[in-house]
Amino acid sequence: MARGEGVQTRSSSETSNQFSALDPGGRSFSDDARNPYFLSNSDYPGASLVPKILTGCENYSSWRRAMTVALIARNKLRFVNGKLLAPDEDDDDFELWNRCKSTVISWILHAVSNEIAESIMYMESATTIWTNLEERFNQKNDPRVFEAIKTKQSLAQGSSSVTNYFTRLKSLWDLIQEYRPQPACTCGAMKIIQEYHDED
Template identity: 25%
Template sequence: MWRAANSMIVGWIQTSIDPKLRSTVSFIAEASTLWESLRSRFSVGNGVRKQVLKDEIAECKQNGQSVLEYYGRLSKLWEELQHYKTGRQCTCSAAPDIAKEREDDRVHQFLFGLDLPRFSNRRSTITGEDPKPPLTQVFSRVIRKEQNLNVARSKETTKTEVPPQAAGVSAPRFRDRSTLSCTHWRCQGHDVSECFQLHGYPEWFFEQKGGPRSDISQPNRSVQRGGRPTRGSGRSRGRVNTARMVSPSDTGNNQITQLINLLEAQRSNTSSEKLSGPFFKYFDWSR
């Protein structure tokens, strides 16, 4: 039974050794001898490691990480340092005070490692309390503060990055026309691609001017003899094209004949009067 137990323990020790070091360990049949050999070779004093851990805890800062990640790093260092300390526990009446003092030290280490100025107000508030709250409550309060800061930052980012159309704000629909100039009509406010003299007057133009009896006198609004309107004389571009498509074979139409008679009568009355009344009243431009 002893040989079976000894062989099992030797196997446990051999399999627990790092593979890189396993080849450097000679085979020893007895477990106790093997254990003492390993202890003498790899045992290192804990004093240096304890000091290194204390320095790492003092230098542990948040440095832009989340509070959860920062607290996790700090907790691992605290846990490892506790393993190197003695396992004896104090049972005297001073035990609660010693435990409270140790926890207050951890609270200060945690608070003074937070990023400034994000948590400066929260740190000042907690450090000013007496007695200090437990570490778990301090962690919870800092987490809530971080969540509020993240929500405020996300709202500011949304307002900055989202364009007015995506945010529900209608963009301006008018452009600055003060710099536009028409090379055909030689006036400001539009360019040649939008000139009504060349492309015809839209429907809304006469509606804004009070109907078809517009008082605007422009050369291209005159009507040629024979009843065919020139370019730009209609109320809209579409209607101008319709009037220009009248063929000579339609001269016998009653409306064309009536139009010619109206033109002759209008010309005989006065040469300066503009064609604005009967012309638009009796002629059906929709045909």
């Protein structure tokens, strides 16, 4: 058999155009890392992106944070926050967009409990799923805030190391901050309040 005979290869133009998509601003992607349509070998639909699945309001905050970090690392956050809109169906990039959207939906389905997965299974858009979960589980939880403040006030180092004590304390601070975020401010007062918080 002659060298290369019977082996299917892609032409150079076909390879170079595999990820030739443009971003919403019309700029071409110079490398895969900047291309939201790029999927590496580890970005398969059944991949587990976060260590713990979403079970409800009690762990939504930490789950959302972990999922956001994972999606940013894979350059796929725009598929859930609505900033990367679907191209027209006759657009050359539509199939790439649709494949990535379906992959992101699969990641979300594998990162939630079976009960939650059943309720979002037939939603066509990753953005719709993300927004639906936000509306259902990111609720004000005054009892959790009360318990966190109460626990923080009574927390003592005891026999724990400084590192373990601070880790526990910071997790309580972060939980309170998540449910009671600081309002936007341009007068500079919030910066002072944040400095007081950091000192505490």
